[in-house]
Amino acid sequence: MKGNEAIAEAAIRCGADGYFGYPITPQSEVMEKLMELQPWNSTGMVVLQAESETASINMLYGGAGCGKRVMTSSSSPGISLMQEGLSYMAGAELPCLVVNVVRGGPGLGTIQPSQSDYFQSVKGGGHGDYKLIVLAPASVQEMADFVELGFDLAFKYRNPAMILSDGMIGQMMEKVELKPQQKRWTDEEVAQMNPWATTGKPESRDYNIITSVELDSEAHEQFNHRLQVKYRELEEKEVRFETTSVDDADYLIVAYGSSARISAAAIEILREKGIKVGLLRPITLYPFPTKEIQRLAPKMKGILSVEMSSGQMVEDVRLAVEGKVKVEHFGRYGGVVHSPDEVAEALEQKLIGG
Amino acid sequence: MKEEIIIAGFGGQGVLSMGKILAYSGVMQGQEVTWMPSYGPEMRGGTANVTVVLSDNRISSPILHAFDTAIILNQQSMDKFEPLVKPGGLLLYDPNGITRHPEREDINIYKIEAAEEAAQLKSAKTFNMIVLGAFLKIKPVVEMENVLKGLKKSLPERHHHLIPMNEKAIQRGVEIVKEVTVVKA
Known part of the structure; x- marks a missing residue:
């Protein structure tokens, strides 16, 4: 199976709730495979071709705000279009999974493999003091395994996670062992595990607000400080x-x-x-x-x-x-x-x- | 066992699917495999090639600069890949459309008249299976039983009625492959 196909298979099997994407070489097989497998009939996972990459990432903002496990995939130029959304998601502390199957840049560049999006991925391609959790698979097996790992880390730290792959790993076929099908989270599980999510306000708690805006700079410094504490914890515990x-x-x-x-x-x-x-x-x-x-x-x-x-x-x-x-x-x-x-x-x- | 193979020709000749069947055959035999295509904007008529590695051990790089076997199906690929066969390695080619035949004296060279044979079988699409048969006759890196399993695995079910025809084509390849030059070990 191709690396891109492994992403699709693994997404369904780990119980993802939604995929929102826009086709681009060399990763179009991700959505093609999802459409072929029709998970909306089996697990209820949503697969949607958005009108653009900008739309995809903002659909992730909405899905993640509701505590759902949502993902997208694209390649370099498309990922550039998502940077604003990623910064907003990091600022709103929203978990999601973004797969970048990197091709040569800059600009529209070429469709052949490259690793020239390293700076964009690890230094923050969008604005502000934020980090993405970035996983780098070196095999088709890891393409599959890192989907679940990416979701787990994203939710554990309430931060967007990225799988930084490239055209070679995406297009290559290798042997892969897929995990058994897991159930998607129920509405109760979503609400219980993600108490911050906008799942409908019960009387027992205050409103949940998902936003990245804070006009009081003292308060915003405090928020940024909290982000930095989170990043130090990631650096301490999650290095692989x-x-x-x-x-x-x-x-x-x-x-x-x-x-x-x-x-x-x-x-x-x-x-x-x-x-x-x-x-x-x-x-x-x-x-x-x-x-x-x-x-x-x-x-x-x-x-x-x-x-x-x-x-x-x-x-x-x-x-x-x-x-x-x-x-x-x-x-x-x-x-x-x-x-x-x-x-x-x-x-x-x-x-x-x- | 480790066999590093490049298959190269025109898009539409079945280069990628031949590599895929070979890779699946290796999986059926319990080998480690990688299949790495040259992907590009070119489809039918453009150049296409695929690197397949079959090994008993974990495979490091799926991208290579030297090959145990080059299976060459057009002139551009001959020019590009003849120099990249390892000394003592194998070059298998279809002479159809080849204007400059291979010249190296330190490699084993075989030819397979697959295009002609496919025309005689009145089934142009079995071209790649004739070539695969020829390769497996020279280097039986996977057992025929596993090749048939691999064929079944890589063809969508709606095409399974074509399996007997492909099997026959593989067999023809085994029968008609010709030695050109063989180096002493």
Whole structure:
């Protein structure tokens, strides 16, 4: 099954309430698969083609405000259109899941895979001091698994979550194990688990108001402070990563998503040559595995950040390393995918010399 | 076992579905598989290729720069992928429409007259299954029993009546594939 199809299957199975989207390559299979599976007949999940990406994200605002598990998916230019809505949702503390199957930019760009939306995803593509929870799948299996994980984290922290994938993981087919069908939340469960949601006011509580506006700046500072407390908690508790062959390594590659897969093959090539290289694969890009990089850095002679961009995540790797070890970037971009040989060659050139 | 395969030709030749059937066959055999298409705005008539990796172990990169096998179905693909076959690897091609035949002396080269055979079978759509049969004759990386299961899995049920015809085409491919040059191991 394709990565995009896995998203659709997993959404239905984890009991999502609604999908609102607008087609764009390379992720159109998400909605195509949902329409084919017709979950409105089985679980009651709503699947709707909105008139635009701007409409999709605002439909999510409405659905999430009612405490429903709602999601959308798009690719880079479409995700740019959603940034205002994402900022509003972060400001209203609304949970939702947004899937970005990244293609080459800027602008309309190309339809081929890229990882150049890292800054937009982890630094806040919209306005204001907010963060998205960002998950980076490196396989079709993780495309499926991260749908439920994304929803769980989004609701736990009342914050939008994003799956930051790319055209390669979206279009690729691999084996995948899907979880059994779970029931959607009942109205009672929604009200009980999300006491903040606008589910109809009983006499027992005050009005719930979903808004991101607060004109009293003192009060708004307090609200922002609360957001920051939430982000510190995320950084403390929710960092996820995977390391491979780091114990005896002299060099480290840091790479996420499809670049991590390609780098794993590059490491096989380098180890055959006797160059000991390990891999650190961030699974959460926000919160970023800063501490693990700090732990590994002193053991390394050099670190290579590999991403299909002109160098975005490398900045966070450098911030973690604090100049103690040489950190270089390698990546093809604009829709070109680097090969394992190119990554291996870059590591030799940039970190070893020659 | 690990077999890294590129299948390349024109859109509409069944390149992607051939790769899909091969990938599903690998799944049926309990292998790890990846199927990575070149997706693009081009559909019928444009170039299309797909990378399929079959392995007993976890597969790292689904994107490669060198292949154990290249299955080549048009001239553009010959120009692009002949140089990327690993030394000692396999190049299988249909000479129909090929103006410059493969020239490397360090790889095994086989040809399959699939377009011609498909025309004789009066079933142009079985072209890709003839090619698949030829590949499996040279490199039996998946058992025929699992290929048939894979075929069934990847075809929508409404097309299941076409399975016997596809089976026959695979068998024809097995029979008519021809050796061009074989390097000594």
